[in-house]
Structures are given as C-alpha cells and as structure tokens.
Amino acid sequence: MKKISIDETKLPAVMEIIEKAALLMDEKDCDSDKEAKKELGELQKNLREITENKKIKINIFQAYWSYTDLETTARRALMPPPMKSNLSNEQLKEIVLHILKFGEGERDWWLEYLEINTGLDNLTDYIFYPDLIGLDFDATLEQIADKIIADRK
Secondary structure, X not given: OOOOOOOHHHHHHHHHXXXXXXXXXXXXXXXXXXXXXXXXXXXXXXXXXXXOOOOOOHHHHOOHHHOOOHHHHHHHHXXXXXXXXXXXXXXXXXHHHHHHHOOHHHHHHHHXXXXXXXXXXXXXXXXXXXXXXXXXXXXXXXXXXXXXXXXXX
C-alpha cells in the first residue's frame, strides 16, 4: 500500500484559497450576492487549477474548521480523487489493517477509496462503530476487514 503524496509546494496557496473561500461563505450569502458569488467562482477556478482536480467544489470547505484544521483540509484537497479499481480482498484487508496509522487527511482519502471500491456507503461505521454493523464494539481491525469483505457489493 502506497502513501498518498502531494505537491507540498502547492500547500500554502491551497490553504490561502480555502481560507478565503470559507471566510467569504461565512460572511456573505454567495447565492444572492453577485459580487461574492463571482469571487467564490474565481476561488474555485483557482483551486481547480492548482489541485488539477476539475471536479472539486469550493463549497465543501465551508466551515471546515468545525471538523478539522486548515492544513489537513488543504492536504486533502491536493490528493487525487479516489478511483474505482480492481481491489482484491487481500489489498482491502491491508488497507483496513493500516488505516488508523494514517493522518486525518490521508485516512479520509482511504475511507473514501474503500467506500468507492466496496459499495458500502457506511464504511466509517465498520471502522469506528463496528457494533453498528453487527460486530463487538472492540472488534479487531482484522475482524472488521473480514466483515467488510463479506459485505462488499
């Protein structure tokens, strides 16, 4: 399993764009205020160019501070979008066994990757609340991985 690498030189610019956008969305109604809407559109355009992700939406960063910090948010924005792949059971198990060793942004990427590749939209329940999916609350990561493999669609 490879580490997700980002271009660290882009991090300060992405942080600045996200911070400006979040403050703008917090202070103004970007749907009805034409100037704010235009400014937000420019920030999204800039973010898409620097991240090379043409689908990233700036509004997902509104109030990011309520669940994480700016650097983690910017690092996650710089990661490539997770894609569907032919993930074997062994590869899936390897990811699950190591998922808690990653930092927050990378862990979120791997969780999204697993959701895409297993068809389980409640995948975080498997990892963080195994009792919600029929396992003991203190289930091991190995037991969780086996349950994800059994339940994948």
